[in-house]
Amino acid sequence: MVFRYLRRFNDLSIRYKLLISYLLLIVVPLCLFLMANTFTASRDTLKQASYSARQILNQTKSYLEFKTTSTCNLLNYIALNDTVQEVLERDEKAYINSIGLWAVDAGKLTKVFYKAISNTDTSNVHLYMKHGLATIFENEDFMNLNKSENEKWFIELSQSNEMIKWFTRRYFVSDKEINYLYAVRNISNPQNIYDTIGVVKLDLPESVFITMLNQAIYTKSTTAILINGTDEVVCSSSTNHYKLKEIRDISLQMATDDYSDEVWKTLTLNHAKLLVGAQNINVSGWKLLLVIPYSDILGLSVKTRRSMILIFVAITLFTAPLAFLVAATATSRIKALIVQMRKVETGDLDAQVSPVNNDEIGELAKSFNYMLTQIQALLDEEYVLGKNVKNLELKALQAQINPHFLYNTLDLINWMSVRSNSPEISRVVEALSKFYKLSLSKGEDTVTIKNELEHVQTYVEIQNMRFENKIALVIDVPEELQEYMILKLVLQPIVENSIIHGILEKEGETGTIKISGALTDEVIRLYVEDDGVGMPEETALQLLTIITSHESHGYGVKNINDRIKLYYGREYGLSYQSALGKGTILTITVPAVKKL
Numbered sequence: 001m002v003f004r005y006l007r008r009f010n011d012l013s014i015r016y017k018l019l020i021s022y023l024l025l026i027v028v029p030l031c032l033f034l035m036a037n038t039f040t041a042s043r044d045t046l047k048q049a050s051y052s053a054r055q056i057l058n059q060t061k062s063y064l065e066f067k068t069t070s071t072c073n074l075l076n077y078i079a080l081n082d083t084v085q086e087v088l089e090r091d092e093k094a095y096i097n098s099i100g101l102w103a104v105d106a107g108k109l110t111k112v113f114y115k116a117i118s119n120t121d122t123s124n125v126h127l128y129m130k131h132g133l134a135t136i137f138e139n140e141d142f143m144n145l146n147k148s149e150n151e152k153w154f155i156e157l158s159q160s161n162e163m164i165k166w167f168t169r170r171y172f173v174s175d176k177e178i179n180y181l182y183a184v185r186n187i188s189n190p191q192n193i194y195d196t197i198g199v200v201k202l203d204l205p206e207s208v209f210i211t212m213l214n215q216a217i218y219t220k221s222t223t224a225i226l227i228n229g230t231d232e233v234v235c236s237s238s239t240n241h242y243k244l245k246e247i248r249d250i251s252l253q254m255a256t257d258d259y260s261d262e263v264w265k266t267l268t269l270n271h272a273k274l275l276v277g278a279q280n281i282n283v284s285g286w287k288l289l290l291v292i293p294y295s296d297i298l299g300l301s302v303k304t305r306r307s308m309i310l311i312f313v314a315i316t317l318f319t320a321p322l323a324f325l326v327a328a329t330a331t332s333r334i335k336a337l338i339v340q341m342r343k344v345e346t347g348d349l350d351a352q353v354s355p356v357n358n359d360e361i362g363e364l365a366k367s368f369n370y371m372l373t374q375i376q377a378l379l380d381e382e383y384v385l386g387k388n389v390k391n392l393e394l395k396a397l398q399a400q401i402n403p404h405f406l407y408n409t410l411d412l413i414n415w416m417s418v419r420s421n422s423p424e425i426s427r428v429v430e431a432l433s434k435f436y437k438l439s440l441s442k443g444e445d446t447v448t449i450k451n452e453l454e455h456v457q458t459y460v461e462i463q464n465m466r467f468e469n470k471i472a473l474v475i476d477v478p479e480e481l482q483e484y485m486i487l488k489l490v491l492q493p494i495v496e497n498s499i500i501h502g503i504l505e506k507e508g509e510t511g512t513i514k515i516s517g518a519l520t521d522e523v524i525r526l527y528v529e530d531d532g533v534g535m536p537e538e539t540a541l542q543l544l545t546i547i548t549s550h551e552s553h554g555y556g557v558k559n560i561n562d563r564i565k566l567y568y569g570r571e572y573g574l575s576y577q578s579a580l581g582k583g584t585i586l587t588i589t590v591p592a593v594k595k596l
Contacts, residue, residue, distance in 0.1 A: 026319050049297040050264070050275065053218055057262055057277045057290045060216040060224060067212070068183075068284040070120065071202060072164050075185035078116055078125065078200045083108045088187060088198045092135045102133050106142065113141065117202075123180065124203040131197060145199060157184055157199070166284050168234055169206070179206040181234065206235045213237040219296035225289040226281070227251055234286055242291070246270070250289060254278045266294075337365060344372065445567075448595055449526070450482035452491045453515065459492050460513070463499060470510040471499055477517040477526070484524055485593045487567055490560055491515065494528050494586055497557060502532020502584055519592055526588040534583050540576035557586070564590060 078084055087105045095102045113125040128145035129135065135144050148154050153171040167182040174180065180203040189195035213224035214237050223241055226234035231248045242250070246269060253267050254276055262279040273294040281288055453475055460473045473495075495513055503511030517526045543557050561574045568591055578584040 027316060046297055049218070049292070053275065053277060053290060053292055054262065054264070056216045056218055057279060057288065060212060060290070061262075061279050061281060061288055063212045063215070064209070064226070064281045064286070064288060065283070067121075067204075067208070068166075068281060068286075071122070071183045071204065072185075072283050074116055074120060074122065075164055075183055075200055075202060078112065078127075079185050079187045079198075081112050083112050084127070084187070084198075084200075085190065087132050088129055089189075090132050092131055092133070095133055095136045102136060105133050110141065121208045122202045122204055123178070126201040126203070128199040128201070129197070145196075148199075153182075153184065154199070157186055158196070162285070164283070166228065166234070166286065168228075168232060180204060181206055181209060209235050210238060214239075216290055218290075218292060219299070221293045221296045223289075223291045225291065226286050227289065228287075229285050242269075247289075250274070250276060250291065251278075251287070254289065334361060334364075337361070337368060340368070344375075445487065446485045446593075447488045448482060449477065449484055449486050449517070449524075452486055452488065453477060453482065455489075456491045456495050456515065459495060460499075467504070467509070471503060472510075472512040474512060474514040477515060478519075481517050481519055481524065483595055484519075485595055486524075486526075486588075486590055487563055490564070490588060491526070491528065493560060494557060494588075498528060498530035498532060498584065498586075502530045502534070505533045522592045524590050524592050526590075527585055528588070529583065529585045531583040534580045535578045536580060537576075537578065540578045540584070543576065544574060564588070 087109060090105070095105075109127065113127075117123075117125060124141075126141060126143060127134070128143050128148060130145045134142040135146070138144055145154075151171075153167050156167075157165050164183060164185045167184060169179050169181070172180075172182055183202045183204065185200050186196055187198035187200060189197045209226065213226065213235065216222070216224040217237055217239055221239065221241060222237075223239055224237040225240065225242075225247055226236065227247065228234055231251045233244060233247055249269065250267060254263060254265060262277055264275070264277045267274045267276050275292045275294060275297065277290040277292075279288050280286070457473060457475070460471055464471050495515075498513050503509065503513070511531045514529045515526065516529070517524065544561050545558065557574060564573045572589050572591065575587045575589070576584065577587070
């Protein structure tokens with residue numbers, strides 16, 4: 001994927017490459033700055049949020065402790081009031097004998113209660129009596145404690161070592177729409193502290209505590225929760241987003257031996273990261289939890305981040321046209337150079353570019369002008385090069401009229417004619433005539449591979465008449481491949497080398513020459529393989545690089561190699577594979593060109 005986009009980028013014009021590069025130089029540093037700024041802002045926001053959360057937690061704790069302490073003081077005031085003590089110790093028989101006394105004592109208690117709660121948030125005062133007037137007659141304020149001894153709240157109060165205990169609304173049945181929290185105090189007999197003679201209960205509206213908890217809302221999803229020693233929710237802020245099970249899980253993770261000092265932890269709940277603070281509320285047995293989602297804390301830096309993004313976008317929108325203008329200016333001279341190059345493509349070698357500056361583009365223009373001068377010089381030399389090629393062709397033709405070969409053949413004809421009037425004389429003459437006819441090939445530079453193979457067959461046929469059929473020629477070139485074109489006089493000199501320097505140097509002077517071919521990826525490869533004496537690898541390499549003057553070598557394989565490279569290109573030519581005693585394989589590589 002990356003390489004594909006990189007390839008597309010490489011194919012773009014220089015103007016757009018420069019534009020993209022300029023934009024990257026602008027955008028990348030800005031992105032890095034934005035990332036660094038965001039990281040720094042997030043870190044600073046987290047520090048500030050943590051500090052503020054600690055202040056809020058301590059402040060909320062102070063409010064709650066003030067409220068609970070005031071409530072406890074109020075309970076103590078009522079429980080230790082002389083009038084209350086006197087009424088609780090009075091025997092109920094006194095009320096049986098004097099109904100008026102009941103009314104008097106009830107009035108005294110009501111006066112004490114009203115005075116106690118007149119300037120507080122406490123809604124109601126309830127006095128439970130083990131003896132006294134409530135055992136004769138109960139009302140909403142005075143109740144018989146004996147009837148509540150089996151209730152859960154009284155059992156927990158009795159079993160507790162604490163004088164004052166707080167209860168939630170589930171402990172008391174109320175037909176009122178207002179939810180209350182209840183503060184309950186045990187009243188002991190002055191003569192025996194283990195003897196409970198009464199209980200005073202204060203009803204405090206939950207809304208009072210919820211208001212205090214709401215003041216701790218630092219972010220939109222912050223939750224303040226009051227829980228008791230059994231992890232029961234006493235009350236929570238209006239923004240409570242957590243279920244009871246989740247609250248217990250938070251409390252369990254926040255568990256510590258000492259809450260005298262605040263405790264802060266980072267927790268994970270439902271894959272969400274939370275900052276949680278906890279602190280005990282004295283005299284109540286409650287624990288205050290302040291739960292702040294990290295997403296809210298990080299959201300505080302969104303405004304700053306948005307401002308930075310707007311600045312980033314504004315800078316990008318301003319610099320993009322400027323970058324395009326700079327890129328266009330830088331490439332205008334390159335485009336002018338391209339226009340002149342296209343003129344050269346049409347054959348106009350008079351195109352010139354005036355270098356305006358001495359920068360890289362100016363140097364490129366100078367090089368272009370120099371290149372045109374060199375091309376013109378090369379064109380002037382082309383004629384000379386053509387003459388050299390023709391000379392090589394002429395040498396090839398001259399090589400075929402090898403004096404030794406011609407004299408030997410004529411001598412053979414003469415000997416055969418003297419010996420007898422045999423038809424073989426006609427066969428030799430016809431073969432020789434065909435050989436030179438194929439060699440000339442009407443003056444054409446290229447012939448079909450089929451023509452070259454016929455030329456080789458004629459040559460081997462003549463040589464077999466001379467060497468008594470000691471040379472076997474095997475041709476394994478596909479018919480369809482034989483219709484392709486090749487430079488003439490390529491195969492015959494190679495086969496001649498295979499016979500003279502390969503097979504005839506063997507002890508028995510007999511052998512086989514095999515010619516095969518293949519077409520692969522628009523390239524033709526012809527293989528000439530013999531089972532002659534072979535040669536060392538370094539000798540095979542020298543045949544393609546060193547010109548031999550020995551007549552028996554003809555005009556040599558180097559000449560053939562040079563002709564192929566001059567005609568087709570340097571990627572084509574000959575290559576050897578040979579080893580002493582294992583024969584030789586010569587490969588001819590030419591492009592696949594069909595006959596027109």
